[in-house]
Amino acid sequence: MNPAALRNEDKASAPVLYMALESLGHSRSSLISPTGSGSAATCSSPCAMASMSFSFRVSRSSSRKVRITAALLASRLEEQLIDLPTGEHKKAEYLKINPNGLVPTLQDGDRILCESNAIAKYLADLNPENNLLPREPMARADITRWQHWEQAPWVPALVIVIRENVFKPLWGQSPDASEIARGEGVIHKVAPVLDAHLKGRSYLLGTA
Numbered sequence: 169m170n171p172a173a174l175r176n177e178d179k180a181s182a183p184v185l186y187m188a189l190e191s192l193g194h195s196r197s198s199l200i201s202p203t204g205s206g207s208a209a210t211c212s213s214p215c216a217m218a219s220m221s222f223s224f225r226v227s228r229s230s231s232r233k234v235r236i237t238a239a240l241l242a243s244r245l246e247e248q249l250i251d252l253p254t255g256e257h258k259k260a261e262y263l264k265i266n267p268n269g270l271v272p273t274l275q276d277g278d279r280i281l282c283e284s285n286a287i288a289k290y291l292a293d294l295n296p297e298n299n300l301l302p303r304e305p306m307a308r309a310d311i312t313r314w315q316h317w318e319q320a321p322w323v324p325a326l327v328i329v330i331r332e333n334v335f336k337p338l339w340g341q342s343p344d345a346s347e348i349a350r351g352e353g354v355i356h357k358v359a360p361v362l363d364a365h366l367k368g369r370s371y372l373l374g375t376a
């Protein structure tokens with residue numbers, strides 16, 4: 169990452185989204201957006217559709233939800249890929265903008281925002297004419313409610329099994345069967361909340 173990017177004074181430019189580069193066996197340049205715009209990808213809808221498979225390869229869920237939000241809002245984001253396998257997100261330069269050492273991070277001019285759900289909400293609030301976030305307070309709070317639920321307990325439950333079944337093999341380590349069993353137990357405790365809520369409906373909230 170270029171330190172100059174941390175002092176983005178060009179207020180007219182698109183916000184910068186620092187997100188994960190984690191695909192193994194691909195060079196950074198080969199993963200650049202198929203739009204040919206280098207690391208700066210425009211998230212207008214057609215472009216975002218074209219780059220969805222690219223998104224899937226390089227962006228884990230936390231970054232992906234921000235990219236999807238930006239695409240739905242036709243918001244333009246400049247994307248800076250942070251190389252997770254080499255630990256770029258734990259280096260001092262990145263920790264200056266996200267002391268948690270996690271992606272994604274949004275930089276809008278001089279202002280920096282961490283946490284994917286906060287970033288998604290910020291992008292939606294920047295576009296008040298859209299109907300992505302309802303105006304009605306309880307309807308908005310209900311979205312926040314599910315975003316909190318996703319952060320905990322849902323993701324922590326999934327992470328146990330994902331670490332064993334996905335990341336350990338990628339790191340050349342063997343999955344631990346007892347951890348998988350523990351993780352599945354946690355998922356089975358948490359998932360019924362989701363199942364019960366989804367009974368008779370297609371979406372957590374809203375109809376489309």
Ligand SMILES: N[C@@H](CCC(=O)N[C@@H](CS)C(=O)NCC(=O)O)C(=O)O
Nearest residue numbers: 228229230231270271272283284285
């Ligand atoms: N609560 C954070 C979680 C972010 C997070 O866990 N990001 C993952 C990728 S999806 C990450 O950076 N992992 C790197 C690591 O754990 O070292 C958010 O929603 O932004």
